[in-house]
Amino acid sequence: MDSVSTRFDPQPWGRAFAPTVAFVALYGIYELVFTIARGQTPGKDRLDLRVEGAASGRPPDWPRAVVRFVPPAAFMMVPPIWLAALLVVGLGATAVWPSGRAIHDRLAGTVVVHYDADVEEGPLPGRERDRLRRTYGPRSALAQLVDRLERR
DSSP states (O other), X not given: OHHHHHHOOOTTTGGGHHHHHHXXXXXXXXXXXXXXXXXXXXXXXXXXXXEEETTTOXXXXXXXXXXXXXXXXXXXXXXXXXXXXXHHHHHHHHHHSTTOOOHHHHHXXXXXXXXXXXXXXXXXXXXXXXXXXXXXXXXXXXXXXXXXXXXX
């Protein structure tokens, strides 16, 4: 990456251009694959959040997922000097809209919803639940707190 950054450094990004493009490409693969396949990335799963089509209630298809990804990707490619202005505009627009949806969700016709994973996925048998908790840890901060209190 160092040799690519040295050879290709357009202004105003400078040497940060190649690593930024690589990061955005990898992030795009991560976001698109998980959002299309499951409706949530592992991070959203941990927070019991999922992306759904506003009308369908199902995970977004390829076109919606790509439309949803493009604004954040473009935002990441903005040179840092302009980032503060765009951040203020983006957060201001999200706060003003009654739905609280971000720009990329409004453009794609998607919504991020919170759900109760234990209710929707069904309770696991005790041994299986304990094995998963030992392997992966609890699903949320609240579950972590409950586990600590149960151990005392």
